[in-house]
Amino acid sequence: MREPEVGAPPAGRVPGRSRAGPHAAGASTDALVGPGAPVAAIDTPALVIDADAMERNLERMAAFARAHGMRLRPHAKMHKSALIARLQMAAGAVGVCVQKTSEAEALAGAGVNDIYISNEVVDPAKLARVAALAARVRLAIAVDSELGIERLAAALRAAASRMDVFVEVDVGHGRCGVPPSSAGVLAQHVAAHEAMRFAGLQAYHGGAQHLRGAAEREAALHRVVTLARSAQAAVTAAGIACPLVTGAGTGSFVFEAASGVYGELQVGSYLFMDRDYADNEPAHAAPRFEHALFVKSQVMSAGLSHAVIDAGHKSHAIDSGPPRVWGRDGLAYVNGGDEHGILRRADAATPVPLPALGETVWLVPGHCDPTVNLHERYVVVRGGLEHGVVEALWPVDARGCVG
Numbered sequence: 001m002r003e004p005e006v007g008a009p010p011a012g013r014v015p016g017r018s019r020a021g022p023h024a025a026g027a028s029t030d031a032l033v034g035p036g037a038p039v040a041a042i043d044t045p046a047l048v049i050d051a052d053a054m055e056r057n058l059e060r061m062a063a064f065a066r067a068h069g070m071r072l073r074p075h076a077k078m079h080k081s082a083l084i085a086r087l088q089m090a091a092g093a094v095g096v097c098v099q100k101t102s103e104a105e106a107l108a109g110a111g112v113n114d115i116y117i118s119n120e121v122v123d124p125a126k127l128a129r130v131a132a133l134a135a136r137v138r139l140a141i142a143v144d145s146e147l148g149i150e151r152l153a154a155a156l157r158a159a160a161s162r163m164d165v166f167v168e169v170d171v172g173h174g175r176c177g178v179p180p181s182s183a184g185v186l187a188q189h190v191a192a193h194e195a196m197r198f199a200g201l202q203a204y205h206g207g208a209q210h211l212r213g214a215a216e217r218e219a220a221l222h223r224v225v226t227l228a229r230s231a232q233a234a235v236t237a238a239g240i241a242c243p244l245v246t247g248a249g250t251g252s253f254v255f256e257a258a259s260g261v262y263g264e265l266q267v268g269s270y271l272f273m274d275r276d277y278a279d280n281e282p283a284h285a286a287p288r289f290e291h292a293l294f295v296k297s298q299v300m301s302a303g304l305s306h307a308v309i310d311a312g313h314k315s316h317a318i319d320s321g322p323p324r325v326w327g328r329d330g331l332a333y334v335n336g337g338d339e340h341g342i343l344r345r346a347d348a349a350t351p352v353p354l355p356a357l358g359e360t361v362w363l364v365p366g367h368c369d370p371t372v373n374l375h376e377r378y379v380v381v382r383g384g385l386e387h388g389v390v391e392a393l394w395p396v397d398a399r400g401c402v403g
């Protein structure tokens, strides 16, 4: 857990850097730049937020949720930053989601006061931490087993705390969640405990987010919504009111919003928009999101037919494919190992220039979530990647919080 930033960020604007010194946002000793420094002074490799693009993304999603009467609870597993969570809440989000107990603890410790762990926890020691945290902030959690409910109830009793509980339904992903027909029975189990409020259903389909065609995603979400609706009916038939269905990701939220079943959107990646999401064909009704997260790198070795940059897969995740080389059409990133990236011409017949030794190269990560987890801090830039200046350094508060 990292030391919290001081003071709440002003609504709609990123806050300035609130600490100084070489150890400002973590224990690393690499060269740090301060506010006002030109982009050129940022040491490489560095995780950089284009603040202007991020704010536009933030506002576009907030406006979409408002216009569609949806609650917005963005997923903070993506950015792992209390400052960003508070910016999202200042723009209208009701709170944030996380996946892990330690993420919830890190964000709560840095001032986030409304958190939903959209995932199952069954380990009693961890549940004791969940129950202790529920006494400090508004906290909710997902369950998908009677054992999980009983263990959570025991932990809440021991801590004399209460919390909201969502029953997770498997809506086709084949990961966590009970079949829709079992949702009513589990909701009854939750409602039987004094320390728990049955808050509704979690119905999220991760696999559907990255189907490339918009029509393909729409068809997949039609099946998801049908399953969510039948789970809702099972809960009602069990004599329990179902206050909310929560779910959705950046690839699908327009369909959940149009469903009449969902009341809350858990979108995460829209804020930074990685290469993998940009490869999706956007849905007609979706706002357009811009790339706002980059890895700044530089050429450290130049060959005749390739250039080598100082950002390998310790700087950006490659689980969803390679990063895009930003602003340099015709160049492809080839994995060069832990610390190196190799740039080649995508089409050998097209002689696009290779960047020269020492030149800056901006990468758009293939997948933002695991990329963020590799870094101690964000360097926040205002005014664009070319001529902008550093506005702040923000800690990645929940970096490494995977348990």
Ligand SMILES: Cc1ncc(COP(=O)(O)O)c(C=O)c1O
Residues within 6 Å of the ligand: 075, 078, 097, 118, 204, 206, 209, 247, 248, 249, 250, 251, 266, 267, 268, 269, 270
């Ligand atoms: C439960 C849950 N909800 C929401 C999201 C947000 O998805 P995205 O970052 O694709 O918008 C995720 C991402 O994996 C998730 O696991």
